[in-house]
Amino acid sequence: MTLTAAPPPVLQVRGPDGPWTGALAAFERTGVAVVCATQADWRPHLPTGSNLKRLLGRDFRRFRALASDELRARFVASRMLVKHLAAGPLQVRPEDLELGYGMHGRMYLRGCEQVEISLSHTRDVLLVGISSVGLIGVDTEPADRKLYGRDVERLMCTPHERSELDALELTDRNDRLLRLWTLKEAYSKALGQGLLFPFTEFGFVPQGWSAQLARADGTPVGDAQWRYWTVPVAGKFLGAIAVQNNRRSERRDTRVGTALPQRLVNSIQDSLRARAG
Amino acid sequence: MEPNETLHPAGAAALAGTDRLAAAKARVAEVDAAFGDPWHRDNPIGFTAIGAADEAGELPAEGVRRYHELGLNKEFVPAELGGRLDGLDLLGPTLRPIFRRDAALATGCALTAYMAATVVWLNGTESQRKRLADVLLRNGTATIAFQRFDHDNEFVSDEFRARRDSEGIVFSGRKLAINNAADADLLITFAAVGDNAYSVFQFDPDEAGDKLRRLPRHTTNGARGLKISGLEFADARLPMDTLVGGWGDGTAVGLRTFPLIHSSVPSMVVGIGDTALRTAARFGQEKGAYTRGVLEVPRARAALAGTFADLLIGDCLSLVATRAVQLMPDQCDVLGAVVKYVVPKLVSETMYHLSVVMGDAFHARSGHNAIFRKHVRDLATVTFGHVSSAVCQATIAPYLPVLATEKLDLAHAAPADLFRMERPLPALDPAKLAVFGGSDGLGAHLATAAAELPVAVVGGAVGQTLLRQLELLRTELDELQQACATLDGSGYAADPKAFPLTDRYALVLAAATCLGVWLNAGAGPDEFLNDPCWLVLALHRLLRRLGLPGPQLPAEVEQRVCEESLRRAAEARSYDLFGVELSG
Incomplete structure (x- = not known):
């Protein structure tokens, strides 16, 4: 299982039935899979009533608190996508999984540390990443989103990035800004900090489809554990992926069914039964 | 009245108890002082030197020397065998100063040997215990090799195997990653003995003679100074008395050992979080969190207060679980597991x-801020991550x-003594471990404690918040019981x-330990x-x-904890229940 230098393929899934084989194969091969979906594709499949409650579990409270039908539909579609994607490598039913949220919103599968997940959405598109090799963060924005010329660069760029930006042709600056923005979001999300890590304090130097993390003055951080990529998403969107390659196993098993050392469980259950008489 | 009548028996015990706490704090301060100010650029075991050693893939030599000069191996050798181990609750805080500086140094010198030794203290014969104690007391090295797990990492991806015949034990197999394998005077190892069973052995690898092949060094992402390498045995003959515990009893041996390791390692790991918070607090104070004072910047204030609170959660959990090993052995398995499950994640x-x-x-x-990233890298390696x-x-x-x-x-x-570090502990009884199925004393404490809150506290806004939080936790515990059914x-x-x-469940028990420690002033009187x-x-x-989502916090809560967080950085006091004076 090797994380390659090339970006992971972003595979579009049309509904709960997939197709999932590409994502599962990528995950098996590299420890990372990234999928995208449109809400339009998933809307006909969204569960209702008791099926919805079963799928959302404790997330049902969050769902109920949302202000509009549109937000609720996106919420259900995104949770459904995350759980269906994770259910494959974990070999459980999607409704067996429970989502938890870190102090600053980082999504994780409660009680299942063998994988990390990340979710991003914009307009009609959802982007989800799953990793068994370490932290992961993903972000997506519409490729035509206008950032340049709105003073955004002062709020989100390091001094080095701003000087690099100024050296670009005017027509290329928006694309660069969008790329930097999504990379910063992806990395900050991977660290579980959402937008809290000040974007002017760390930067990226794009190189082809990948990128290098840099300090505020442009010096490369040079942490070999991390990889960063920019990827096209569903035609009209731009995505970024940040992955920590902390792989410590040659044959990573992510199945829930094999997570607990069975000898220990058997022995403990025997003791418990003996005590219960 | 005779003068001695003024002391109620409980008062006398409390006084003796205060001595226990005072002695423990003094030992922590002594250990910390011996390693010097970590921020001082010229300190041979300061953060600059530690960073350089890490880059070079070595342990800081001066750190190893001072570790042994202090006789720190003694801290995890039982008193009856010539060591200083007197209550598991004091071990973590005593080794914390080393983790504060360098998790690799702490693991290379102490943690691996402690894990190995625990197996033998609890399961070994008198002569096996004596043999190991002799090695540790002369500053020798003991290491441990675990069995293979399906969800593996480098340390548990392979395993040794053994069989026995009329002449003794035949030991074979290869493991690629064993900490200190090259230097170990004693190897304590699990080995498969067929039919899904394991046995545990203790021996000097050199006893295998030419049946032992030493394998090259193995490098890890974190704690890069650790000297990890492999061993391969080819049908090595070992005497029968190398067997620790019964033949095929490896799983039971492990289960007896886990509560001790699970509860005390997180206590040590709090030291890694201490340095992270101290680095940030010092940095924040120096830079004014960019422009304004740290206390004026909401997200900096929230981070400094919140992370300090998390470290206190970690310390409360460790304190309670380590004390449970001796006070409530029938409940300590689950508690230890909860602590080991929660604390590394909190610190991360x-x-x-x-x-x-x-x-x-x-x-x-x-520069000294580089210690921050080193600690981030080291934590996952030394706490084993998902496998653990x-x-x-x-x-x-x-x-x-x-x-x-x-x-x-x-x-x-749970009894009040569980939460009070000044109270002496009954002797550790290995026969009472791994029995399972004790009740849930901490859950019961959480469910009933609301009635015990001091009236003076309940009246204020903070007290009202606390009451509401306890209500929510009680409801969560009820729902958990229903879901478990x-x-x-x-x-x-x-x-x-x-x-x-x-x-x-782990998070709910974490809340119970914090509540119990606060209600019982678990680490002695302290204004904060x-x-x-x-x-x-x-x-x-x-x-x-x-x-x-709990009730909104009164503004004073975060303010008070952040102020203390900054004060402890300025006064160089530890970020734990002790608040002990540090050398920097």
Whole structure:
């Protein structure tokens, strides 16, 4: 299982039935899979009533608190996508999984540390990443989103990035800004900090489809554990992926069914039964 | 009245107890002082030197020398064998100063040997215990090799195997990653003995003679100074008395050992979080968190207060679980697993959260701020990550169907002594370990403690917040019991639905330990710890992690904890229940 230098393929899934084989194969091969979906594709499949409650579990409270039908539909579609994607490598039913949220919103599968997940959405598109090799963060924005010329660069760029930006042709600056923005979001999300890590304090130097993390003055951080990529998403969107390659196993098993050392469980259950008489 | 009558027996005990606490704090201060000011550039075991050693893939030599000069191996050798181990609750805080500086140094010198030794203290014969104690007391090295797990990492991806015949034991197999394998005077190792069974052995690898092949060094992502390498045995002949415990008893040996390791290692790991927070607090004070004072910047204030609260949660959990090993052995398995499951995650989250204070310096590769990233890297390596969590969940999950029927009332609540570090502990009794199925004294404590809150506290805004938090936690505990009642506990395979429940239960017990320590002034009188602000912030963070939005916090809560966080950086006092004076 090797994380390659090339970006992971972003595979579009049309509904709960997939197709999932590409994502599962990528995950098996590299420890990372990234999928995208449109809400339009998933809307006909969204569960209702008791099926919805079963799928959302404790997330049902969050769902109920949302202000509009549109937000609720996106919420259900995104949770459904995350759980269906994770259910494959974990070999459980999607409704067996429970989502938890870190102090600053980082999504994780409660009680299942063998994988990390990340979710991003914009307009009609959802982007989800799953990793068994370490932290992961993903972000997506519409490729035509206008950032340049709105003073955004002062709020989100390091001094080095701003000087690099100024050296670009005017027509290329928006694309660069969008790329930097999504990379910063992806990395900050991977660290579980959402937008809290000040974007002017760390930067990226794009190189082809990948990128290098840099300090505020442009010096490369040079942490070999991390990889960063920019990827096209569903035609009209731009995505970024940040992955920590902390792989410590040659044959990573992510199945829930094999997570607990069975000898220990058997022995403990025997003791418990003996005590219960 | 005779003068000695003024002392009530309980008062006398309390006085003796205060001595225990005072002695423990003095020892921690002594250990910390011996390693000198870590921030001082010229300190041969300061952060600059530690960073250089890490880059070079070595342990800081001066650190190793001072470790042995202090006789720190003695801290985990039982008193009856010539060591200083007197209550598991004091071990973690005593080794914390080393973890504060360098997790690799602490693991290379202490942690691996401690894990190995625990197996033998609890399961070995007198002569095996004596042999190991002799090695450790002369500053020798003992190491441990575990069996293979399905969800593996480098340390548990392969295993040794053994068989026995009329002449003794035949030992074989290869493991690629054993810490200190090259230097070990004694190897304590699990080995497969067929039919899904394991045995444990203790021997000097050199006893294998030419049947031993030493394998090259193995490098890890974190704790790069560790001297990890492999060993390969080709049908090596070992005497029968190398067997620790009964033939095929390896799983039981492990289960007896886990509560001690699980509860005390997180206590040590709090030291890694201490340095992360101290680095950020010092940095924040120097830089004014970019422009304004740290206290004026909401996200910096939240980070410095929140991470301190998390470290206190970690210390409360460790304190209670280590004391439970001797005070409530029938409950210590689950508690130990809870602590080992929760604390490394808390400390890890803490470190990433401090990026909001550190800013650009979060990525520093040189200077003393570089220690921050080193600690981030080291933590996952020394705490074993998912593999360890899975072992912990394997201990918690089978208990959950039992939890469903537990009576969480006053009669079952944990005794006050569980939370009070000044109280001496009964002797450790290995025969009482790994019995499982004790009740849930901490859950019962949480469920009944609201009635015990001091009237003076309940009146204020912070007290009202605390009451509401306890209500929410009580409800969560009820819901947990209901959810556990629906689990399929009939077979041996864990119900997939048990996994999220192990996580929720662990967070609820974390809240119970914080409450218990606060109510009982567990680490002695202290103005900051007696105040409920840290407790309310700790419970707030645990409720958030449970997915339950708690009541809004009064502004003074975060302010008070952040101020203390900055004060402890300025005065060089530890970020734990001790608040002990440090050398820097």
